[in-house]
Amino acid sequence: MNFTGRILVVDGEQHTRINMKVRLTSACYAVSTAASGTEALRRAGIVRPRIVVIGASLPDMTTADLCHGLRALPGGGDLQILAQAQGEARIAALQAGASALIDHMGDDLTLLARIRGLMRTDPQNDAAALPSGLAEPATAFQHDSRPRAVFISGQADIALGWRHALQGQVDFSISVCDPERALADAARGRVPELYLIAADMNQPGDGLRLMSELRSRPGSRDAGFVIALHPERAELAEMALDLGAGDVLAADMANPITAAEAAIRLETQLDRKREADQRRLAAQRQMQLASLDPLTGLHNRRHALPRLARLHDQALSEGDPLAVIVMDLDRFKAVNDNHGHAAGDAVLISVAQRLALALPPEALLARMGGEEFLAVLPRHGADAALAVAEEIRLQVQESPVTLPPECAADEIHVSLSAGVAVLGGELAAGPEKLLARADRALLLAKAMGRNRIVMAEARLRPELVT
Known part of the structure; x- marks a missing residue:
């Protein structure tokens, strides 16, 4: 079997570990398991996983404690951590360094989509994913020096509600616009660092189509993308992640706890984009240096x-x-x-x-x-x-x-x-x-x-x- 990446599964329940290993191995991932947080920290240093999946049953520490410990390991900053958590534990896990959250382990389609998305954003994949062109369109001047996010929904009041719920909790500016304006701005090179897009706007799934269109364009393909879903449309989560969304959030952010979680997850997407941009620029510089004569500066x-x-x-x-x-x-x-x-x-x-x-x-x-x-x-x-x-x-x-x-x-x-x-x-x-x-x-x-x-x-x- 040709494995695509090593995953460490951590859960105190033996049957959960076994089931997860069978499901992930059948999807062509190399899987190791750990029955506790302490064992996970030890095994992570040995097997060097690309993704750590943390279940809900840890006998010796909280999910947030394990996330802290994993991040403190040599190379832990590059780990992708997928954590199962509920309630306030979700915010604690995100604050401790979780890359993404899942509600439960039983949803195979969403779980595998999450893993594929994390594999796609893994630093080891950046060089291979580089676009062939080195030049990027210039972004229009912004008076606000903070990163910029654009919220897009079929109804302006929904996107404005997201902005109202998140303002004061995030360190980026927020604009609200409709799909046509977002596409026109992208064509002119006015691209934000992050898009938050409603999955359903005027028609079911048209938010996913908008994201696909923006990701296909040279100017906006490197932006971060997050999809907002209503609970009754949860089946779209897998599709959104496979189409390139970095995360999927609940569309209803009126609850303060939900809004606080959304703020952290959006900031996480911005952090990932900044890191990806830095790695891409470094790789581009290396490519340019490899093609230049160091003495004259001409091509070699x-x-x-x-x-x-x-x-x-x-x-x-x-x-x-x-x-x-x-x-x-x-x-x-x-x-x-x-x-x-x-x-x-x-x-x-x-x-x-x-x-x-x-x-x-x-x-x-x-x-x-x-x-x-x-x-x-x-x-x-x-x-x-x-x-x-x-x-x-x-x-x-x-x-x-x-x-x-x-x-x-x-x-x-x-x-x-x-x-x-x-x-x-x-x-x-x-x-x-x-x-x-x-x-x-x-x-x-x-x-x-x-x-x-x-x-x-x-x-x-x-x-x-x-």
Whole structure:
């Protein structure tokens, strides 16, 4: 059996532990059990579960005490804790660090939906869940510096009642709007940190459809989502959690105890969102650093080759030209040998800056290694590519590079040679062949005296340009 995650079940009743283990194992989870809070704390340090499910029958401590103890363990801050509790014990469990609550263990569908939701928000899953795009739409300026929540209901007085019940108990601002306004704001980039949405508004289940729509949009997909349910619609809890809700609350918040619990659970969702945002940004920074050359700040070979392949395929599918320029600094080894590696680094940094200035905005520029650079020019034919390559050559040779103070010389003149290849004819065979043609043209430019550009034709009949 292929297990999807380890769960620790804690309950003083043996039959509850056995039943839970059977049900969760059949759902492809690896399950360990503990008969007391003390045993749970010991086993959690051994088995390293991703989720701890706490039942109602603990012989030696309260649910809140166990939540405190689990959070105090090494790595306990990342644990997902699902606790069964009733009455005021629910608030105590949330305050002690419970991630989510359940009313009883017998509701298999809701229990499994809760577990799937907690697995989905587990920190270990964040990297895999990253969206492919790194840029996020800007959020409109908010005068209130606190996080913002938007409450949405079919009737404004219901959402206003939620706001009235929660104000003074939460540390975030609350706005009330209708579904159409929420979608329009999201399209303009005005996205709150948290949505609280009534499951049923004008039609049954339309709140779930609204949540799905908001979660499908790039600007609002990373917000937190909570669904408000009436007791007679409890069967929607499983669906809401599987569609991406972080939590499901009772829609009636008139009771002060219910409102206090709702406030804590909404704050918990905001905390989760903040943590997820931080992990996502850290992962994005790592991805960006992995694709950059640390010396010049240009893209590196690891990034450039897959990007070249995508641009090549796009050019073929759209019938557009595509040009590749492979460049190499002339006699760069002599720079390091005669002036030191600090001088060599200064030359590479300066040349990278000049290349970036000479290239059009849509071009891909990368350092391929050593003193070799690559430029890929979408929608550039032979003449346009040669004009860009000549501009690059002139930019590099026109003015000397200033060297660091520790070097013997104050400045040094450098030049580069380049090979240009354009997509077309035989070159449509693939990006590797396109790059190989440019490489061979570069070698010919070197052999012909350096500081020049050579165009590689489909049959490799080079044309001297300078």
